[in-house]
Amino acid sequence: MDERDWLILKALYEKKNITKAAYQLYISQPSLTKRIQHIEKEFNTVIIERGKRGVQFTPQGEYLAKCADEMLLNLQTIRETVLNMSEEVTGTLRLAVSNYFTLHKLPKLLKLFRKKFPLVDFKVRTGWSRDVFNLVYNHEVHIGIVRGDYQWSDAKCLLFEENLCITSRDEIKLVDLPASPRIDYGTDPALKAIIDNWWSRNFSGPGTIGMEVDKGETCKEMVINGLGYGILPSVLVDQHQELHKIKLLDEDNQPIVRKTWMLYHEKSMEMNLISEFVRFVQTLDFLQDL
Numbered sequence: 001m002d003e004r005d006w007l008i009l010k011a012l013y014e015k016k017n018i019t020k021a022a023y024q025l026y027i028s029q030p031s032l033t034k035r036i037q038h039i040e041k042e043f044n045t046v047i048i049e050r051g052k053r054g055v056q057f058t059p060q061g062e063y064l065a066k067c068a069d070e071m072l073l074n075l076q077t078i079r080e081t082v083l084n085m086s087e088e089v090t091g092t093l094r095l096a097v098s099n100y101f102t103l104h105k106l107p108k109l110l111k112l113f114r115k116k117f118p119l120v121d122f123k124v125r126t127g128w129s130r131d132v133f134n135l136v137y138n139h140e141v142h143i144g145i146v147r148g149d150y151q152w153s154d155a156k157c158l159l160f161e162e163n164l165c166i167t168s169r170d171e172i173k174l175v176d177l178p179a180s181p182r183i184d185y186g187t188d189p190a191l192k193a194i195i196d197n198w199w200s201r202n203f204s205g206p207g208t209i210g211m212e213v214d215k216g217e218t219c220k221e222m223v224i225n226g227l228g229y230g231i232l233p234s235v236l237v238d239q240h241q242e243l244h245k246i247k248l249l250d251e252d253n254q255p256i257v258r259k260t261w262m263l264y265h266e267k268s269m270e271m272n273l274i275s276e277f278v279r280f281v282q283t284l285d286f287l288q289d290l
Helices: 003-015 018-025 029-043 058-086 097-106 105-117 131-138 174-179 189-202 216-224 266-269 273-283
Strands: 047-053 054-057 091-097 121-129 141-145 154-168 179-187 206-214 231-234 244-247 257-264
Touching: 003 018, 003 047, 003 054, 003 058, 003 206, 018 029, 047 058, 054 058, 054 141, 091 097, 091 273, 097 105, 097 121, 097 141, 097 244, 105 121, 105 273, 121 131, 131 189, 131 257, 141 273, 154 189, 154 216, 154 273, 179 216, 206 216, 216 231, 257 266, 257 273, 266 273
Parallel strands: 091 121, 091 141, 179 206
Antiparallel strands: 047 054, 141 257, 154 231, 154 244, 154 257
16 A cells, blocks of 8 residues: 555545545546555455445555554655655654734744745645644644644744733723623633633623633734724734733733744754754744744
């Protein structure tokens, strides 16, 4: 079996449909069917059966399909290792990045890095920080950039810190928060827990949710237009001098900060591409240069 065969098994197992798998892989249905027959002949077993509900995998086929991710990752690692034997910095850098960082900092960062190393390509996955953490933990990406503190025992680098603050267009007092309309927004569980814990320490009852929006950027725009207050990371609102901000404080009356980390495996620094990227990021002042 070659890489194409493992990709076929992976796609077919996910789609459970010959037509959809062929479309995803940009090949014809007859070609896909022929490759499946070739795999079955190689292992001397039936791996799929067709029914009214689409493709059904036999136990042998399901086992092979579940091996596909591991085999594809091994092939990718082999390819990267061979490329790394050259002194030239080349290859594909696989990144997983939190949503905020992707929107506000990643494009400039990758542009600067590619300017220095033009032969480098990027494969980027974005999402909530918890998902990013899992991707780098499971070696599915080379480097993860997360917001918040996670139990990570391997190599990491602190990129920057931000305060959490109550933000409003008009001045507001803490005592008035429970009765004031708050604009809530979707965020990762870690940040939500920080905000909820702060609230429970300071107020005996729930607040008044006047609006629920998809993300922090939308919340900020609603606040700017006077539709309520939001509890937001300072990096979203620092440039808006017209807004009123109150920093959240912990039990010791110290500002509550949220850190952004770059996570990676120390062993991966043996690869030129990854070591160069890590060193490049460490030389940047993220709040000024990006």
